[in-house]
Amino acid sequence: MPDVFADLVGQDEAVVELRRAAAAAAAVLRAGTSASVAAGPTSGDALAAGDAAPAAVDPSAGMTHAWIFTGPPGSGRSVAARAFAAALQCLHGTGCGECPGCHTTMGGTHADVRMVVPEGLSIGVGEMRALVLRAASTPSGGRWQVVIIEDADRLTEAAGNALLKAIEEPPPRTVFLLCAPSTHPDDISVTIRSRCRVVPLRQPPAAAVAEVLVRRDGITPDVAQWAAAAAQGHVGRARRLARDPEARKRREAVLAVPRRLTGVGAAFDAASALIEAAEAEAAASVTEADTAERAALETALGAGGTGRGAAGAMRGAAGQLKELEKRQKSRATRAQRDALDRALVDLAGFYRDALTMALRAPVAPVHTDTAALAGAGAQKWDAEGALRRLEAVLACRAAIEANVKPRIAVEAMMLALWKG
Ligand SMILES: [Zn+2]
DSSP states (O other): OOOTTTTSTTOHHHHHHHHHHHHHHHHHHHHOTTOOOBOSTTOTTOBSTTOOOGGGOOTTTSOBSEEEEEOSTTSOHHHHHHHHHHHHHOSSSSOOSSSHHHHHHHHTOOTTEEEEOOOSSSBOHHHHHHHHHHHTSOOTTSSOEEEEETTGGGBOHHHHHHHHHHHHSOOTTEEEEEEESOSSTTTSOHHHHHTSEEEEOOOOOHHHHHHHHHHHHOOOHHHHHHHHHHTTTOHHHHHHHHHOHHHHHHHHHHHTHHHHOOSHHHHHHHHHHHHHHHHHHHHHHHHHHHHHHHHHHHHHTTTTOOSHHHHHHHHHHHHHHHHHHHHHHHHHHHHHHHHHHHHHHHHHHHHHHHHHHHTTOOOOOSOGGGHHHHHHHHHHHHHHHHHHHHHHHHHHHHHHHTTOOHHHHHHHHHHHHHHO
16 A cells, blocks of 8 residues: 555645644654644644643644645545545554554544545534544544544534534544635634634646556556546546546536537527436435435334334334435435536536637647537637636536526526527
8 A cells, every 4th residue: 555645646735744744743642641732723822731742833843633624626635634644543654554553544444533424415513513522532542533524614503613612622632634625714614714724735737637547547548638637637537537438428418518509499408408417417326325224224223023112113213214314315415416516517618628719828628529619619609708608607506506496507507608
């Protein structure tokens, strides 16, 4: 197994900072059981517990107990958080990738690393309280309790407050790693932000993404380069495009949209097709998990048993099943929005290509396979027409993010793309 940071593509600066922090954290551990890390992002004068070893708490180079990883989707926020967690649990250095600490963290089985992955649209307060409570316990491996919160921007307000309380009064050996698109107040509350050190990740360049697809996934260089460009810096998306024929088919269907917009009727048809494709993709991704969860819950509640006890348990279980259905519905909605958003990003890439061609900008196209079509669009629409269409796609994304019904937002976009 290579170094734990090997999969963090194109983020050299962040890796240097995280390694330095992991080394400082190891120094805190060596300094003795009573030492703890500095609280707050620039906390030269705010040492937690007051007895930290002075050598280990240089506030700029050292360790702190709360971090936020920010960056665009696919830049590797959760990859960075997990690698940092491994570096903290590493028994030999700062993420050797070989020791049991690294291995179990990267495999998701380390007893002192908890990962919260929200399945629905938000992380609730109950889940957060339980997590904060467990995070306060002494690490069983004698190092750190690490809590990773993926999509911390999906915390409900109450859950955010529960988390804030834990970050304000951190247990001595607990480290919180939050992942969010940005530190905008819409994503992370200002008070949480003020207690965390921020690690900004950038959109990795296509060449770096292609390199990792070749090295790690054994994909041929030409396919890797095409997929890296088409995925616009999203590492996971690039891998899926390179490997999954279904993903490639869906992308081709999306990129066929501009050609099909020949009238009002065609615009509405294209909107329906896009929405239904997103629904189908989302359904395929969640159905299996839904069925397994329901079966597990029913077994736990005694379904299939005979006798009066089992029947009584089943009646009392109706509420729990209802709760599960609510959670699954929320997860399905999220999956649909994610699928639709991927389609809109592909479409935006097409109109961006048309725009850069109309401007004769020396920029490589996002979609090399539809470059000719984008070139034809550039001639027909000019730069202004291409820009208006690009803006229509971006406005659609923003509207859906702001909770406009997806079908309405997509219909409006298709009409704008047709009319220009
Ligand atoms: Zn290690």
